[in-house]
Amino acid sequence: MYNLIGAGLVVIGGGIGLGQIGGKAMEGIARQPEAAGKIQTAMIIIGALLEGLAFGALILGA
Amino acid sequence: MAVATKTIKFIAVLVLALSSFSVFAEGGDQDEKGNLIDSPEEIKEYIAHHLKDSHDFHLYTDNASGKHWGFSLPVIVWTKDGLKTFMSSAFHHDDQGKVVVEKGNARLVKLHSKIYELEAGAATVNFDESHHATNAHKVLDFSITKSVFGMLLAGLLMLLGFGALARSYKNGKSIPTGFGRVLEPLVIYVRDDIAKPNIGEKKYRKFMGFLLTVFFFIWILNLLGLTPLGFNVTGQIAVTACLAIFTMVIYMFSGSKDFWAHTLWMPGVPVILRPVLAVIELVGFVLIKPFSLLVRLFANMTAGHFVVMSLIALMITMKKSFGVVGSTGMSLVLALFITVIELLVAFLQAFIFTMLSSLFIGMAVEEHDHH
Amino acid sequence: METLINDFSVGLFFMQAFILLILILLMRKFAWKPILDALQNREDGIKNALDSAEKAKLEMQNLQADNLKLLNDARAEREAMLKEARDMKNKMIDDAKVEAQTQANSIIAQAQAAIESEKKSAMAELKNHVAGLSVDIAEKVVREELANKDKQLALVDSLLAEATLN
Numbered sequence: 001m002y003n004l005i006g007a008g009l010v011v012i013g014g015g016i017g018l019g020q021i022g023g024k025a026m027e028g029i030a031r032q033p034e035a036a037g038k039i040q041t042a043m044i045i046i047g048a049l050l051e052g053l054a055f056g057a058l059i060l061g062a
Numbered sequence: 063m064a065v066a067t068k069t070i071k072f073i074a075v076l077v078l079a080l081s082s083f084s085v086f087a088e089g090g091d092q093d094e095k096g097n098l099i100d101s102p103e104e105i106k107e108y109i110a111h112h113l114k115d116s117h118d119f120h121l122y123t124d125n126a127s128g129k130h131w132g133f134s135l136p137v138i139v140w141t142k143d144g145l146k147t148f149m150s151s152a153f154h155h156d157d158q159g160k161v162v163v164e165k166g167n168a169r170l171v172k173l174h175s176k177i178y179e180l181e182a183g184a185a186t187v188n189f190d191e192s193h194h195a196t197n198a199h200k201v202l203d204f205s206i207t208k209s210v211f212g213m214l215l216a217g218l219l220m221l222l223g224f225g226a227l228a229r230s231y232k233n234g235k236s237i238p239t240g241f242g243r244v245l246e247p248l249v250i251y252v253r254d255d256i257a258k259p260n261i262g263e264k265k266y267r268k269f270m271g272f273l274l275t276v277f278f279f280i281w282i283l284n285l286l287g288l289t290p291l292g293f294n295v296t297g298q299i300a301v302t303a304c305l306a307i308f309t310m311v312i313y314m315f316s317g318s319k320d321f322w323a324h325t326l327w328m329p330g331v332p333v334i335l336r337p338v339l340a341v342i343e344l345v346g347f348v349l350i351k352p353f354s355l356l357v358r359l360f361a362n363m364t365a366g367h368f369v370v371m372s373l374i375a376l377m378i379t380m381k382k383s384f385g386v387v388g389s390t391g392m393s394l395v396l397a398l399f400i401t402v403i404e405l406l407v408a409f410l411q412a413f414i415f416t417m418l419s420s421l422f423i424g425m426a427v428e429e430h431d432h433h
Numbered sequence: 434m435e436t437l438i439n440d441f442s443v444g445l446f447f448m449q450a451f452i453l454l455i456l457i458l459l460m461r462k463f464a465w466k467p468i469l470d471a472l473q474n475r476e477d478g479i480k481n482a483l484d485s486a487e488k489a490k491l492e493m494q495n496l497q498a499d500n501l502k503l504l505n506d507a508r509a510e511r512e513a514m515l516k517e518a519r520d521m522k523n524k525m526i527d528d529a530k531v532e533a534q535t536q537a538n539s540i541i542a543q544a545q546a547a548i549e550s551e552k553k554s555a556m557a558e559l560k561n562h563v564a565g566l567s568v569d570i571a572e573k574v575v576r577e578e579l580a581n582k583d584k585q586l587a588l589v590d591s592l593l594a595e596a597t598l599n
Contacts, residue, residue, distance in 0.1 A: 041255070041417075044410070044413070044414060044417075045414070045417060045418070045421070048358060048414040048417075048418060049354070049418075051358055051362075052354030052355070052357060052358045053354070055354075055357045055358055055361040055362075056353060056354060056357050058361070059357055059361065059437060114440065115442060115445060139444075140444075176442070202443060202444050202447075203442060203443075203444035203445070204444045204447065204448055205444065206448075207445065207448075209445060209449075210445065210448045210449075210452070213448075213449060213452050213453075214452065217452060217455075217456045217459075220456070220460060220464070221456075221459060221460065221463065221464070224460065224463075224464035224465070224468065225463050225464050227464065227468055228463060228464045228465075228466075228467035228468050228471075229467075231467055231468065231471035232467065236471065236474070236475045236478070237475075246468075246472075249465075249468055249469075249472070250472065253469070253472070267469070270465055270469060271457055271460065271461035271465050271466075272457055274460070274465050275453075275456055275457045275460045275461075275465070276453075279453070279456065298440075298442070298445060299437055299440055299441050300441050300442045300443070300445040300446040300449060301445065301446075301449045303441070303446060304446050304449040304450045304453060305449075305453070307450075308450075308453060
């Protein structure tokens, strides 16, 4: 039961984080469309790191 | 042309292999009731079963006649009595630990896709209240399971495809023909967009073998997982753990002097803090980074398979509330949508695994300016 | 976590490690090395071709510059030659003029000298003639005068009177 609440919290946190990353990346791309490729790569890497964290927490908890 | 003939040859081999399906007609295996899987519990169990590795290549079960279509794979286990090999058909599709296979002095049962060896003197498996076997233990299982079969298939595909590409350069032609034209940009992509920016122009060449192999291995296995053949290789935690440990070993062993100096005795930090930092860094490199690598790939693929299968199962579970057409349509649209996303995820996970591997390798081989 | 650890199959791990290791070695030998080498060669080839094209372009530019220079030189030379010719012509004309002038002058001078000498000789001849004539006349006069003695004496006296003895 507590596991599930913890998992929910992790997912909320991860979602907020991913939203921030994606949103800021979009802003960055909108501001400098010519840097879109670099921003996208960096976004994916940061996203992956965040995802790893969230999954780690989920799996350790579940 | 070499590509074409090779491809034809390969397809011929594949067809031959698939056409040699044995039809299992034993029919005695059914789960308790032996009827259609239609209740949520059964679906859940079915999905959980799919997510696990399996010892036979099961494609389809004809419920009316109780026939299974597919073929069995060899089981190779290391028991107390030594190495035992037999075909998985010996278990008669039993997954509940009921069929006991006797090989020499070893008595083996299959329980939830795992092979257990019964303790000496035990004739059947006894379970405790949480359905754990009390008188049996797991054996070292080197079987050609479905996952191993998938890996071999992916390896074969890679060897054929890229071998053909490599040969096409040999005849003095500098531009590949046929399917090589698709593969070549991918190789260039891995080299120029993954390896070079992260590892550096000077040192990337040494790691290309690993990075390219891992990238295409993961990608092909992810894509195989999307086919109806039902592979879930990259969703096996042992597989992703092995990949991550390969990365870890590579970057630990190719670490430059600077890397070790910065890891173990960080300059520019008060001396008291240095051992603490060294422990943190070491744990980060040895445990956390490989762990995040393995968990990311495993969790993404497992979740993808789970979601797609659940959406397909909507067809059955929603039949009562939406009718046959409604539930089928809904499940079809949603599953199609998620499958398209999974197609992207299949590439993205291969990309991220390779990207992060090269990032970590880049961290290890980097030579700092001395301050 | 426990289910995951339970799902972890050591055998599968070893099979995967074994397959991956073999696959990496095979792929390195039979695929990646030839492919990467071929790509590298091709890129080097392209780079070299581009470089040589650039070089050829530069050379072409140099050649063009050379040609232009040559053309300009030729033009300048022609100009110089024309100028020289013109100068020579002028000089020749000038020279001819000067020579003609001097020649004319010398001819005139010669003519004048000839005229002078002719004049002189004519004058001398005239003088001689006049002198001879006067001597003849004088002779005749003297002969007439000196025909009687008295007159001679009178003359001598007059002459002596005229000549003052100093």
